[in-house]
Amino acid sequence: MSDSATSAAGPKADASVSKGLKGIKAADSSICLVDGTVGKLLYRGYHIDDLAVNCTFEEVAYLLLKGELPNAQELDTFDDPLSQDAALSPAVAEFIASAPTDAPPMAVLRTAVSLAGLADPTADDLSPEGAYRKCIRLVAKLATMTAAIHRARQGKEAVQPRPDRPFAENFVRMIKGTDPTGDETRAMDLILTLHAEHGFNASTFACRVVIATLPDVYGATTAGVAALKGKLHGGANTEVLEALEAIGTPAGIDDYIAAVKARKGKFMGFGHAVYQVEDPRAKHLKQLSRRLGEEQGDTTYIDISEQLEEKVTALIGKNCNVDFYSASTMNYLGIPKELFTCIFAASRVAGWSAHILEQLADNKIIRPSANYTGSEERTVTPMAKRG
Numbered sequence: 001m002s003d004s005a006t007s008a009a010g011p012k013a014d015a016s017v018s019k020g021l022k023g024i025k026a027a028d029s030s031i032c033l034v035d036g037t038v039g040k041l042l043y044r045g046y047h048i049d050d051l052a053v054n055c056t057f058e059e060v061a062y063l064l065l066k067g068e069l070p071n072a073q074e075l076d077t078f079d080d081p082l083s084q085d086a087a088l089s090p091a092v093a094e095f096i097a098s099a100p101t102d103a104p105p106m107a108v109l110r111t112a113v114s115l116a117g118l119a120d121p122t123a124d125d126l127s128p129e130g131a132y133r134k135c136i137r138l139v140a141k142l143a144t145m146t147a148a149i150h151r152a153r154q155g156k157e158a159v160q161p162r163p164d165r166p167f168a169e170n171f172v173r174m175i176k177g178t179d180p181t182g183d184e185t186r187a188m189d190l191i192l193t194l195h196a197e198h199g200f201n202a203s204t205f206a207c208r209v210v211i212a213t214l215p216d217v218y219g220a221t222t223a224g225v226a227a228l229k230g231k232l233h234g235g236a237n238t239e240v241l242e243a244l245e246a247i248g249t250p251a252g253i254d255d256y257i258a259a260v261k262a263r264k265g266k267f268m269g270f271g272h273a274v275y276q277v278e279d280p281r282a283k284h285l286k287q288l289s290r291r292l293g294e295e296q297g298d299t300t301y302i303d304i305s306e307q308l309e310e311k312v313t314a315l316i317g318k319n320c321n322v323d324f325y326s327a328s329t330m331n332y333l334g335i336p337k338e339l340f341t342c343i344f345a346a347s348r349v350a351g352w353s354a355h356i357l358e359q360l361a362d363n364k365i366i367r368p369s370a371n372y373t374g375s376e377e378r379t380v381t382p383m384a385k386r387g
């Protein structure tokens with residue numbers, strides 16, 4: 001098979017090309033169902049609404065990695081490596097502490113994940129047990145890395161993970177430097193649960209493409225972080241907060257909309273490659289954001305968000321996505337906007353890991369074809385004769 005069916009005939013559009021691979025089923029997967037027509041999201045068969053209310057992030061990570069929800073004893077056994085692996089190696093901790101404080105946190109995280117691979121002498125072990133161990137290690141470490149990046153940007157010492165604390169509590173503790181309230185821990189658990197998995201999204205697909213060549217789990221996860229950073233994907237949450245800041249008060253919404261329209265820009269946090277209806281994760285974040293705003297006596301950002309949602313949806317016919325209400329939610333939790341996408345990554349690493357293991361279990365190199373639209377075959381003119 002040639003890379004391009006039309007190369008012999010010269011540049012030609014090919015109606016069978018699916019730009020962005022939209023709607024193409026690239027593999028079988030038992031991890032996640034995203035039904036874009038009705039707005040349904042299932043992790044391993046469980047509805048996101050059910051998981052959001054009833055499970056912690058550890059349970060969700062177990063479900064994604066192992067296929068079933070754990071019982072109490074299974075969760076305990078799962079928690080052991082998750083807490084023991086949370087500490088960073090000296091090389092990674094030093095890198096994060098000395099990274100430029102104006103570097104994008106996602107760029108620091110991307111390099112930290114790659115560096116963690118160098119610090120792991122067993123990185124190349126892709127046996128089922130070896131790959132699983134690496135995945136657990138990364139699920140444990142991305143939260144610690146994220147918190148350490150935040151602390152370094154503030155000129156503060158990293159807070160060490162406490163193996164005796166639940167994941168979300170530990171994560172908020174490492175970010176803030178003090179013990180979180182029960183409400184803060186529950187809010188973080190919900191954020192982590194909602195962001196953990198979403199089928200063949202761009203970052204997950206990047207992980208699968210990389211692992212399919214059989215390099216190492218760190219390299220594949222580095223690719224996931226790299227893809228998630230982009231503002232059309234995970235990076236949109238930071239952009240949404242920037243929009244809320246620029247809008248300032250509900251009175252500023254119309255000017256903002258007019259400005260985006262005038263520059264033919266995109267409304268960040270709106271639209272989705274799969275959902276044609278409301279993103280089922282958004283309502284949970286919307287409720288949480290309003291509750292946090294009301295508790296804090298400042299509903300400005302959730303008021304703006306709700307009114308902006310109504311106006312933009314009416315204008316462009318696109319619903320908001322998960323990144324839209326996560327912005328005001330994380331802001332109310334005191335998390336700076338530059339860290340939002342790292343928190344997304346610290347959750348999505350569970351989904352990436354499940355996909356990496358699924359890809360390895362039934363591997364085929366991922367190599368689509370391009371419709372060639374370049375020049376017809378030609379010959380090299382010697383340098384002296386080129387005009």
Ligand SMILES: CC(=O)SCCNC(=O)CCNC(=O)[C@H](O)C(C)(C)COP(=O)(O)OP(=O)(O)OC[C@H]1O[C@@H](n2cnc3c(N)ncnc32)[C@H](O)[C@@H]1OP(=O)(O)O
Binds near residue numbers: 318323
């Ligand atoms: C966790 C996540 O990754 S969720 C997505 C986060 N990203 C964002 O919020 C960024 C803003 N949204 C977008 O850029 C897009 O909606 C994407 C990238 C999410 C999906 O892109 P696509 O699959 O191409 O969406 P779709 O086919 O519906 O888009 C068709 C057209 O609708 C319009 N459109 C889509 N989203 C928007 C938007 N947010 N604002 C304005 N116009 C939009 C555009 O004209 C688009 O065509 P273009 O991409 O050539 O400009």
Ligand SMILES: O=C([O-])CC(=O)C(=O)O
Binds near residue numbers: 273321
């Ligand atoms: O599925 C997608 O394309 C993007 C998304 O919502 C996610 O990754 O959570």
